[in-house]
Amino acid sequence: MLEFLINWFANVPVTAAPYALAALGLIISERSGVLNLTAEGLMLVGALAGIGAYLTLGGHPVVALLIAMSAASIVSLLFAGLVVVLRVNQVIGGLAIVFFCQGLTGLIGVSAHWTNRPIAGLGKLTLWPLSEIPGIGRILFEQDAVIYATVLIFFAVNFILRKTMMGLKLRAVGENPAAADAAGLRVSLYRAGAIVAGSSLIGLAGGYISVASVKLWVTGMTGGRGWIAVALVVFARWAPWPALAGALLFGCIEEVVPRIAAVGIRVPQYLVLMTPYLATIAVMIWVGASERGASGMPGALGLPHVREERR
Amino acid sequence: MPGPHRRHFGRLTLDMRQHLSPWKQLGFLAASFVIGIAISVAVLDIAGIAPPTLLDELAGTLNADSLRAVLVQAAPLVLVGLGASLAFSIGFWNLGLEGQMVFGGIAAAGISIYAIGPEPARIVIMGFAAAAGGLAWVLLAVWLKLRFRVNEIVATLLLNYVAMYFLFHLLYGAWQDAKTAFPQSTPLRPFERLPDIEAGVNSGLAIAAVSVVLVGWLVRVSRIGFYMRFIGANPGMAKVIGIPTRAVTIGVVAASGAAAGLAAFVNIAGQEGRLTQSFFNGYLFSGVLIAFLSRNDPFAVAIVGFLVAVLYLTGQTLQVFYQIPFTIVQLIQAIIVIAVASSEFFIRHRIRWTR
Numbered sequence: 001m002l003e004f005l006i007n008w009f010a011n012v013p014v015t016a017a018p019y020a021l022a023a024l025g026l027i028i029s030e031r032s033g034v035l036n037l038t039a040e041g042l043m044l045v046g047a048l049a050g051i052g053a054y055l056t057l058g059g060h061p062v063v064a065l066l067i068a069m070s071a072a073s074i075v076s077l078l079f080a081g082l083v084v085v086l087r088v089n090q091v092i093g094g095l096a097i098v099f100f101c102q103g104l105t106g107l108i109g110v111s112a113h114w115t116n117r118p119i120a121g122l123g124k125l126t127l128w129p130l131s132e133i134p135g136i137g138r139i140l141f142e143q144d145a146v147i148y149a150t151v152l153i154f155f156a157v158n159f160i161l162r163k164t165m166m167g168l169k170l171r172a173v174g175e176n177p178a179a180a181d182a183a184g185l186r187v188s189l190y191r192a193g194a195i196v197a198g199s200s201l202i203g204l205a206g207g208y209i210s211v212a213s214v215k216l217w218v219t220g221m222t223g224g225r226g227w228i229a230v231a232l233v234v235f236a237r238w239a240p241w242p243a244l245a246g247a248l249l250f251g252c253i254e255e256v257v258p259r260i261a262a263v264g265i266r267v268p269q270y271l272v273l274m275t276p277y278l279a280t281i282a283v284m285i286w287v288g289a290s291e292r293g294a295s296g297m298p299g300a301l302g303l304p305h306v307r308e309e310r311r
Numbered sequence: 312m313p314g315p316h317r318r319h320f321g322r323l324t325l326d327m328r329q330h331l332s333p334w335k336q337l338g339f340l341a342a343s344f345v346i347g348i349a350i351s352v353a354v355l356d357i358a359g360i361a362p363p364t365l366l367d368e369l370a371g372t373l374n375a376d377s378l379r380a381v382l383v384q385a386a387p388l389v390l391v392g393l394g395a396s397l398a399f400s401i402g403f404w405n406l407g408l409e410g411q412m413v414f415g416g417i418a419a420a421g422i423s424i425y426a427i428g429p430e431p432a433r434i435v436i437m438g439f440a441a442a443a444g445g446l447a448w449v450l451l452a453v454w455l456k457l458r459f460r461v462n463e464i465v466a467t468l469l470l471n472y473v474a475m476y477f478l479f480h481l482l483y484g485a486w487q488d489a490k491t492a493f494p495q496s497t498p499l500r501p502f503e504r505l506p507d508i509e510a511g512v513n514s515g516l517a518i519a520a521v522s523v524v525l526v527g528w529l530v531r532v533s534r535i536g537f538y539m540r541f542i543g544a545n546p547g548m549a550k551v552i553g554i555p556t557r558a559v560t561i562g563v564v565a566a567s568g569a570a571a572g573l574a575a576f577v578n579i580a581g582q583e584g585r586l587t588q589s590f591f592n593g594y595l596f597s598g599v600l601i602a603f604l605s606r607n608d609p610f611a612v613a614i615v616g617f618l619v620a621v622l623y624l625t626g627q628t629l630q631v632f633y634q635i636p637f638t639i640v641q642l643i644q645a646i647i648v649i650a651v652a653s654s655e656f657f658i659r660h661r662i663r664w665t666r
Contacts, residue, residue, distance in 0.1 A: 037464065082649065086656040091404060091464065092603060096648045099596045103642025110636045111358060219638070224472045231465045270480035277469040281455070284466065288459035306327075 002135070004263070008255055009139045013147045014213050016251030018043070018205040020150055022229035023236065023243040024157055025201030030238060031161065032194035033174035035302035037094030038079050039202050040226025041101030042072040046206025048105040051114050051217040054121070061122035065146065065207045072203020073196050075101060080192040087304040098226070106219045114217050122146065122212035146208050153201070158240045170194055174298035177305035187305045205229070224277065231280045235287050237296030246283070253279045326661040339654045347650030351643040358635055368628055372621070379511040381620045383582060386515035387574040388623070389616035391594045392601030393526050393609060394445075394570030400530065400607040401542045403564050407452055407467030408571045408598045410474035411445035412591040415572025416579050417478060418444030420496050420586035423503045424486060433503050438518070438576050445572020446565045448474060453564050457557065471595070482588050496586035505580045515577035520613075522570065527609040529566075539563060571598070593641060600644045604651060619644070 022039045029036040049071030054064040075097070082093040109115050125148070127141040161167040172180040173190040181187050209225070210217050228250065236243035257275050261267050352362055360368075371377070391408050398405035405411075419441040422428065428436040452470060455461040482494040490497070505513040530536040538559045541549040550556045571594075578590045597619050605611030626640035 078649070082652065086653050087659075088652040088655065092599075092648070092652055095406070095596075095599060096645050096652060099641055100645035100649065103638045103640075103645055106638030107358060107636050107642055110638075219636075224469065227465060227468045231462075231469070234462060234465070268480055268484070270476045270483065273479075274473045274476045277472045280469055281461070281466060284461040285455065285459045288455075288461050307325075 004259065006135055006138055008252075008259055010142065011255045012139075012248060012251040013143050014251075015254050016247040017147055017150050018209050018213070018225060019229055019232060019250050020244050020247035021153070021201045021205035021208065022226060023232040023247060024154065024240055025198035025205070026229060026233045027236070027238055027240060027243060028157065028161075028170075028198035028201070029195045030233060030301055031174045031298055032170050032191045033177060033298050033300040033303065033305070034083055034191050034195055035090040035094065036079075036195065036198070037091065037230060038076065038097045038101075038199070038226075039205075039229045040222060040224065041098035042076060042199050042202040043206030043209070043222045043226045043229075044105045044220070045075050045101050046072045046203030047210035047221055048109055048114065048206075048217060049203070050207030050211040051117075051119065052108075052112065054119050054211055055114060055117065059120065061211050062145075064211050065122070065204060068207025068211070069200040069203040072206065073200045076195050076199030076202075077192075079199075080195040083304065084188050084191045084195070087306060090302050090304070102220060109217055109219055116216065116218060119211070119215050121215035122208075144212050146204070146212055154240055154244055161240070171298070173305075174300055177300050177303075181305065181307060187307075191305075202226075202229075228276060228280050231284055235283050238298060239296060249283075250276065250279065322665060324663050324665050326663065328659055328661050331658055336658050339658050340651060343650045343654030344647065347647035350646050350650065354642065354646070355629075355635075355639070358639065360629060360633060360635065364633075368625060368632075372624060372628070376511070377624065379509075381617065381624050382512050382516050384623050385617045385620035386513075386519040386581070387577045387594065388597055388601065388619050389519040389613050390522060390570050390574035390577060391598035392605065392612040392616045392619075393522055394567040394574070395598035395602035396605060396607040396609065396612055397526065397530075397570065398564050398567035399602050401539050401560060401563050402546060403453075403456075403560060403567075404464045405449060405452070405467055405564060405567050406464055406595060406599070407449060407470050407474075407568075408574075409591045409595040410467070410471035411448045411568045411571035412575035412578075412594055413471075413474040413478045414444035414448040415441035415575035416444075416586055416590060417481065418572070419576045419579055420486070420499075423499050424496060430502055433500075434505065434580065437503060437580060438573065441572040441576030441579075442569040443572065445568040445570070445575065447568075449564055449568025449571070450561075453561055457561075478586075479588060482586065486586065488585070494588045498585045499580060503580060504584060505577065513577075513581040515581040518573060518577060519616075522573065523609050523613045526566075526570075530607075530609060535559060535562070593637075596641060596644060600648050603648060 022043060026036050026039055046068035050064045050068035053067035054061065057063055078100075079093060079097045082088040082096070083090045122144050124142055124144050130141040131137040133141070161171065169180070169185050170190055172183070173185060173187050177187045206222060209222060214221065232243055232246045232250070235246045254276050257267070257272050261272060352365065355365055356362060372381070391412070394408055394411070395405065419437040422433065422437045422440045448470065449467070452463050452466045455466050456463045479494070482496065486496045488495055488497045505515050508514050508517055530539060538549070538554045541552075541554055542556055542559060546556060574594065575591060579586055583590050601612055601615045601619060605615045622640055622643060626637050629635040629639065630637045
């Protein structure tokens with residue numbers, strides 16, 4: 001039983017990290033008032049760019065992940081241009097980007113022959129002697145570098161959002177862009193910056209799936225994880241730490257189901273694959289049912305700021 | 312001269328346009344559409360289809376056979392387009408069109424597999440079952456939204472995956488065709504297929520055409536259409552002045568799901584002839600694109616649906632003869648949406664250079 005628990009929990013971070021990083025990227029963008037549905041698409045871009053960089057640049061996983069981040073940021077400039085500069089409806093703009101990325105990655109993945117080519121990918125770091133602690137050692141101190149980096153990134157983003165002037169201004173732009181504009185903040189710049197910065201984390205999430213977790217590219221491999229990240233942001237009420245907790249919860253759920261099947265309890269395979277989506281819906285119901293007063297949603301989420309229409 | 316005004320050589324200013332004549336709006340729309348097509352042609356060029364080849368292939372579709380194939384493909388596209396436009400026009404983001412198609416398809420195939428109803432009426436029962444399947448699946452999302460305030464964008468998208476895995480569960484299990492061992496159901500019997508209205512064009516086209524007229528009547532003539540315009544413009548106000556917002560929303564979104572279910576029926580009882588694991592692929596975004604480009608107008612949906620069908624057929628040709636992945640169709644659709652969405656900015660704003 002203990003063995004089962006250790007095996008289970010040791011695998012949770014790998015499943016949880018992409019959810020956590022993507023949700024954090026979305027939180028940065030949405031705190032500036034931009035409703036961001038692009039995660040599913042940008043994760044695919046990150047995943048493909050990561051594999052592509054790994055295969056063509058000599059197999060350096062860290063380089064591959066950095067390129068995954070940059071690629072997602074570059075594509076997100078298109079989204080920023082649409083919703084910040086051209087004020088396109090943020091739902092339509094986000095969806096268009098997702099489908100754009102799905103089409104683009106599908107095309108490039110096949111044309112460049114990057115599909116179904118297994119790689120060695122990112123290895124685990126063993127933090128000896130901490131890894132020798134029975135039980136906890138394997139769960140906490142035998143993970144890959146991105147897992148440790150994720151924890152640091154959460155500390156950093158949380159600090160920036162809450163304790164720095166830049167974070168305060170970013171949140172002001174998301175709560176009341178007209179007032180922020182009147183106070184001299186450059187609303188468009190903050191929003192575009194938040195989209196691009198957040199998207200680099202979404203790209204890292206995608207790159208992590210292909211380079212460190214699955215170690216392979218197949219068309220559409222994110223399989224709805226981006227949408228789950230969107231739901232996670234609502235669940236976390238736009239705050240970083242609850243998003244991390246939610247990601248770990250999802251990691252636990254996703255990792256336990258195949259293990260139950262492995263122990264010998266017969267569960268139909270394809271019904272098992274539904275669990276992450278059903279769990280997400282269940283969590284959304286719980287959020288909706290327990291909502292009391294303030295939901296933590298940024299005041300101007302989804303509304304374009306048009307200075308000429310300011311009242 | 313140094314100083315704060317040194318770089319004063321004018322700047323761009325934006326004015327809100329109060330009004331722009333419909334013809335000019337159409338002009339902007341057409342211009343952006345052409346730009347989108349131009350970018351798509353460039354992408355195809357990079358992918359290995361030179362513009363002359365593309366032109367040849369397009370010219371090759373200008374014959375009766377290809378026209379028939381386009382009409383067959385247009386029927387389900389118009390139906391999902393109607394489904395999307397109905398829901399979007401009242402501000403309900405139904406992004407579960409594929410999941411609703413899946414359950415529409417499962418319901419229709421189920422009627423065939425369990426041989427429910429007399430043979431002559433079977434095809435009609437299948438049609439109604441498909442509509443009911445799509446309707447039931449979208450009502451789940453409506454219920455989640457109205458009862459628990461679950462955002463319908465996320466709920467409908469996630470329910471697509473649930474529906475897809477349920478379909479796989481059936482097709483790799485109980486409903487698998489024992490003869491071929493492929494993940495597809497046994498073929499429909501001849502009387503369970505949509506009859507042709509003309510050689511090579513099945514009656515799915517007639518179903519789509521009747522649906523366009525019915526939805527056109529609903530949104531343009533009927534009282535419900537009047538309510539829908541109010542809810543789409545300002546749901547809070549609509550409620551205050553006594554419009555039955557809740558009932559209209561439930562009804563219209565249910566019709567949206569039913570249209571998606573009918574699209575599945577047209578696909579399965581028409582082109583496919585059986586339940587397959589991919590009959591719904593790509594219809595979500597095509598539905599969104601059709602609704603968006605037609606601005607939720609049912610008659611424009613018919614025209615745009617036809618154009619998207621041409622794109623599908625061209626994509627299939629490129630896939631078969633030039634090994635270009637079919638995802639290129641999705642990419643081109645996304646490029647066109649991005650181009651057209653950008654044009655709205657120029658419709659609503661005037662950009663001037665002021666000194």
